[in-house]
Amino acid sequence: MPWKETCAMEERMKFVLEVLEGFESKAALCRIYGISRPTGDKWLARYAAAGVDGLRDVSRAPACHPNTVAAEAEAAVLALRAAHAHWGPKKLRVLLERKAPDWPWPSASTICEILKRHGLTVPQKRRRRTPPQTAPFAACDGPNALWCADFKGYFETGDGLRCDPLTITDACSRYVLRCQAADLRHDTVRPLFEATFREYGLPAAIRTDNGGPFASRGLCGLSRLSVWWMRLGIVPERIDPGEPQQNGRHERMHRTLKQETTHPPGANRRTQQRLFDRFRREFNEDRPHEALDQATPASVYVPSRRPYPARLQQVEYPGGQTVRAVQKSGEFYWKNEPVFLGEAFGHERIGLERLDERYWTVRFATVALGVFDARRGRVLTWKQAAKAGVVAVSPAPSALRPGAPSPT
Numbered sequence: 001m002p003w004k005e006t007c008a009m010e011e012r013m014k015f016v017l018e019v020l021e022g023f024e025s026k027a028a029l030c031r032i033y034g035i036s037r038p039t040g041d042k043w044l045a046r047y048a049a050a051g052v053d054g055l056r057d058v059s060r061a062p063a064c065h066p067n068t069v070a071a072e073a074e075a076a077v078l079a080l081r082a083a084h085a086h087w088g089p090k091k092l093r094v095l096l097e098r099k100a101p102d103w104p105w106p107s108a109s110t111i112c113e114i115l116k117r118h119g120l121t122v123p124q125k126r127r128r129r130t131p132p133q134t135a136p137f138a139a140c141d142g143p144n145a146l147w148c149a150d151f152k153g154y155f156e157t158g159d160g161l162r163c164d165p166l167t168i169t170d171a172c173s174r175y176v177l178r179c180q181a182a183d184l185r186h187d188t189v190r191p192l193f194e195a196t197f198r199e200y201g202l203p204a205a206i207r208t209d210n211g212g213p214f215a216s217r218g219l220c221g222l223s224r225l226s227v228w229w230m231r232l233g234i235v236p237e238r239i240d241p242g243e244p245q246q247n248g249r250h251e252r253m254h255r256t257l258k259q260e261t262t263h264p265p266g267a268n269r270r271t272q273q274r275l276f277d278r279f280r281r282e283f284n285e286d287r288p289h290e291a292l293d294q295a296t297p298a299s300v301y302v303p304s305r306r307p308y309p310a311r312l313q314q315v316e317y318p319g320g321q322t323v324r325a326v327q328k329s330g331e332f333y334w335k336n337e338p339v340f341l342g343e344a345f346g347h348e349r350i351g352l353e354r355l356d357e358r359y360w361t362v363r364f365a366t367v368a369l370g371v372f373d374a375r376r377g378r379v380l381t382w383k384q385a386a387k388a389g390v391v392a393v394s395p396a397p398s399a400l401r402p403g404a405p406s407p408t
Contacts, residue, residue: 008057009055009056010188011033012043012055013052014084015029015033015035015040015043016043016047016055017042017361020042022134023104024076026040027267028189031065031104033395037341039089039186043055045244051159066198068141069106069110069114072381073103073105073106074114076096077092077096077106077115078110078114078118078344080092080095080096084287086259086260087287089108089109089111089112089115090288090290090294091287091288091294092106092111093105093106093107093108094294095109095286095288096124096343103335104155113339116187122406125233131206140171140172141172142172142174143170143172143173143175143200143206143300143301143302143304144170144200144203144204144302144303144306145171145172145203145205146172146203146205146206146207146237146248147168147169147170147171147202147203147205147206148168148169148170148171148205148206148207148208148249148250149167149168149169149193149206149207149208149211149214149248149250150166150167150208150247150251150254151164151165151166151167151211151295152164152165152167152257152258153183153254155158155262155265156265157265157266157267157269157271157272158264158265158267158268158271159267159268161268161269161324163265164181164182164183164270165179165180165181165182165276166178166179166180166182166189166192167195167253167254167257168178168196169249169250170252170297171207171249171250171277172205172300173292173297173300173301174249174253174292174297174300175297175298175300175301176253176279176280176283176284176293176297177196177200178195178196178280178380179197179257179276179277179279179280180192180194180273180276181269181272181273181276184211184212184213185212185224186224186225186250187211189213189225189256190224190228193225194308197232197308198308200303200304201232201237201304201305201306201307201308201343202232202233202306202307202308203234203304204234204235204237204239205234205235205236206229206234206236206237207237207239207246207247207250208236208237208238208239208247209238209239209244209247210238210239210241213225214226214236214238215238216342216344216378218340218343219341219344219362219369219370219379219381220237220367220369220370221238221392222236222342222344222345222364222367222369223344224343224346227344227345227348227364229366230364230366230367231312231313231315231348231365232249232308232309232312233306239293239370246291253283256279256283257276257279260275260279260282261275261276261279276374282296284296284297284298284301285298289327294337309384313347314349315348315364315365317349317363318351318353319354320353320388321351321352321363322351322352322353322354322360323349323350323351323352324349324350324352325347325348325349326341326345326346326347326348326349327344327346327347328347329343329346330342330344330345330346332350334342334377337377339361339371339372339377339378339379340378341379342377345364348364350362350363350364350369351363351364352372355371355390355405357370357376358373359371359373359374359385359390360374362379368382370382371384371385371390
């Protein structure tokens, strides 16, 4: 014979019925069913008030919780998230406090739970973290100490045309100085930098990757654009090949730019530029930045005190150096014979500093470009000069940055 199954609901019903029949006292029945007399009175009162349904278990959660988020606050969170689909809880809370500082807004973790409850978050895959490289940003101690420039990876607008946005940011304040559709030609990029210099002044340095038009395969990797920067007194810095984390602040901005302006892209280039302009205004003036203690880039950035010059001065060299003018074709003349240097130095002046009767150090501004072999009429790179035994060692690429001494 199977065991008789019972439940709390049946036991409560039996207890109430036996009490109502009156064959046993209420105290005796409480002892038989193993409950206290206050518990027995509770179930009798519930049965009298609601019948059989009163004997069911009810939720023990408090009817009112002191930390419950007000419906108005939750609605405000959802409305702000709808306007900024890619903003996280911390940024949303900063903007809510900015709009209504006296309102008791929920914490960032509570806002995160609200977003999860409404299906507005996407779990991210945990990545293996590597130690941060702080050395590339050691000199970034204020606005305009370092600008970062790059081309965001190209995409197609709605009409099928290629779009390559040129982006320029201030590394310290994260201020987006320019975000404009362009192409990778020098003649297109230089006017955009010139307009940026006129509006914000000159930085101390500009960090880029090793692609054109920022760099070339010529001497020291200098391009026409970086040579122009050097004449303006700007140090062109280049990250190591395959190391985008050395320009990580700029790359992180590119991620936000992609989320906000390319999903979906504009119908054409003009529409896409309006998306870029809206992103730039929102990123600079509205979007709080955690690295800035939730301040906006516009509240931190100030223009440079170095204005863009009305006239570009020629590079001057010490009296002990021989100065030569480079032709448009990239050649300079030595004893009436042309010597190819590089098209990046066209219309510029270089300095030649004697090493011995045959070899000369070739300099542009403060950079030692290489070694000129007067006997063979050619310019050697530092690696070639070291292999030929002209210099002891080939300098590291970082030593060839403007302002660094050359190994002679």
